[in-house]
Amino acid sequence: MSSPNPAGGAPRPDLRASTNQAPLLVGHDVVASDAALVEAVTRHASAEVVDDLSALGLLAGSAEAREHGMLANRHHPELTPYDRWGNRVDEVEFHPSWHWLMERAVGQGLAAAPWESDSPHAHVRRAAGFMAWSHTDPGHGCPISMTYAAVPALRADDALAKEWTPLLASTTYDPGLRPLAEKRGALAGMGMTEKQGGSDVRANVTRAVPTGTDGEYTLHGHKWFTSAPMNDVFLVLAQAEDGVTCFVVPRVLPDGSRNRLDVVRLKDKLGNRSNASSELELDGTVAVRLGDEGRGVRTIIEMVAATRLDCVLGSTSLMRHSLNEAAWHVTHRSAFGGLLADKPLMQNVVADLQLEVEAATALAVRLAAAVDRASDPHEAALRRIALPLAKFWVCKRTPGFVAEALECLGGNGYVEESGLPLLYREAPLNSVWEGSGNVNALDVLRALSREPEVLDAWITEVGAARGGDARLDLAVEDTLRLLGDSAGLEVSARRLAGRMAACLQGALLVRHAPPEVADAFCASRLADGHDGTYGMLAGGDLATLVERATPAV
Structure with a gap:
């Protein structure tokens, strides 16, 4: 937009008008726009489960949900230890947007509902829903996650499980401090x-x-x-x-x-x-x-295992959300004579970020499927080893990922209104909670030393892709050689956990992902390794990866 120049010559630009700015990313289905998530849920559950999540995906991508998420983070919880008369009450007051988010999360069955469900895919559905709904605000996922995770631990005592599970599994959000008998749902x-x-x-x-x-x-x-x-x-x-x-x-x-x-x-x-x-x-x-x-440790470990799964789901969601914002921005922002999304180097960055999301999503949904099939010995053993592997690897890679996605927006990404600073502050969290990186890497060693069936499960899982990609086969062999160095295992526990996780991701992608995704992953993560700097892919079908990264509105 421009206005006449009284001095003659070219019209002056209208300083009050804004051009070349990406519109707000709203109005999209967070589930349907995520090709990797749709494929994983369809693979481990069904297309009907994807359809069932459509309403949740649309709400998560709405302007209303985005605003509630921002408000819940702008207005922090406030503690009132005493009432006006000096009675100890220890009440924490939350902004109404927090309750709006919680009501919908509980109502969609993202808390403990899967434990009471007859569906064979209840945990896959819940995992996908948890990832999608976390786009609104990661913080309220914490009480949702702990409620989900409490049920398997409570099963150590039949009476306590019968007392608490029905209310924890309720899809009614009923906040407030009242006796259990007066509640319609509990957290x-x-x-x-x-x-x-x-x-x-x-x-x-x-x-x-x-x-x-x-x-x-x-x-x-x-x-x-x-x-x-x-x-x-x-x-x-x-x-x-x-x-x-x-x-x-x-x-x-x-x-x-x-x-x-x-x-x-x-x-x-x-x-x-x-x-x-x-x-x-x-x-x-x-x-x-x-x-x-x-x-006590053995009793509560079931709760810890379930919250670790949600750490993986939450970190995957953070990556997906920040990539959505980055891909959306570069699709609408022009620089140096063309759209950023058409620039080869920016394509390389977005494509590389998409690879990370593809791998994290495939592994996260595979873990949820293992919970659905927990009575199968292979699934139980795989869950035991793959949970700390994924918790270490996916959560550890998230902070660098979100920083790169933020950089795609340039200075706009460093401004609170973009939402990226919120995601950036959130990014280290899941690597710290429920056991830091070292704790999870050492837990991998503990499982390998005490439960021989877990290594068999890992070998079986990656072995299902044997012959599909020579780089994956070689990476698996190298990882098994690392396991043979018993004297140096503890000092190299992080390296071992990272390689085992990457091989597991690679095997899932080789077996199930589009060929261009699997090829690029094996080339960049298994053959050359990945130093944490994104945008260094050596060719490949970048355009397809960028397309898979970009949300459709």
């Missing part, structure tokens, strides 16, 4: 880490004292990191007479009184701002033992 949390121990939960000092009532204790200690303190129930570790033990801690007791969970403060975190993460003091907190005394 769960987890309290493991303490100040002196972190990931070393056996160093915890919180004490559990029996009350004399069968299975009931009081807890006394300080929990360093407990997210979503307004949830209805928490699985907590504490030291009983026979060692670390798992306990079920209700937020409100059956008589309607509030259990003694004093919220000391809310954490001031790098990201994940919409979600309240807290320190708790427990002093006479009523708890019910879950599992045997001294077996």
Whole structure:
């Protein structure tokens, strides 16, 4: 747009008009626009499951959902420890947009609903929905994830499982501190880490004292990191007479009184701002033992495994979301005489980012399918080894990925309104929570040394693609040689975990992805390795990869 120049000559540009700016990315189906996700869900479930997720995908890609996500992160949770009369209440208030997001996540069955479902593909559906809905706001995925993960741990005690599972699996979002009997739906949390121990939960000092009532204790200690303190129930570790033990801690007791969970403060975190993460003091907190005394780690590990899966799903979603924004931008932004999307070097960057998303998506949905088929010994063993592999690898690669996607937008990507800074702050989170990179790499070694069936499962899974690509075959052989170096395994645990994960991704892509995707992945990730710098693909069908990366509106 321009206006006449009173001095003559060319018209002056209208300084109030904006040109060459990408429109807001809204109005697309987050599920249907993701070719890799659609293919994986169809492969491990059915096309009907993809169709069933269409309404969720459309809502996740709407302007309304985008605005709620931004508002939930702009208006942080606020702690009110005491009411106006001085009574201890420990209430955390959330912005209405948080509740809008939570209501839809629970309503779509993204919490614990799959555990009560008759569908053979319930966990694949939930995984795809969780990835899609996380595009709105990653923070509220935390209580959704913990609620999902609590159910398999609660199964250590039939009575407790029957008491809590129906409400955790409910698709009704019913916030507020009330007795269980008055709730139509419930949410769960987890309290493991303490100040002196972190990931070393056996160093915890919180004490559990029996009350004399069968299975009931009081807890006394300080929990360093407990997210979503307004949830209805928490699985907590504490030291009983026979060692670390798992306990079920209700937020409100059956008589309607509030259990003694004093919220000391809310954490001031790098990201994940919409979600309240807290320190708790427990002093006479009523708890019910879950599992045997001294077996707490083994009991709660089922919850940890499920939350690790969601870390993989969440990181995959962060990558997909940031790539959507980058691909959308370069498709609408012109520079140096043409669209950025038509520039060979930008195509290389976007194509390389798409490869990362393809591999992460294939592995994430494969893991969800293993949960659906948990009674199969191969699936159970594969889940045991592939979860820490994927948690280490996918989550570790996310921060660099999101930084590269942000850079595609240039200075626009560094501005809060773009949404990319929010994703960038969120990107390291899943690599830290539920066991850092080192913890997961060492867990891989632990599984390999104690459970020989897990290596057999990995070999079987990658072996299904044998002969499909010589570079993959060679990478698998090199990885097996790494396993033979028993003296240096611990110091090279990260390298081993990364190679095992990349081989697993490569095998899935060779077997199932379009040939141009599998070829480019094996060439860049297995033959040459990948130093974390995107946009260094040596040829290949870049245009097809860019097309798969670009959301359709």
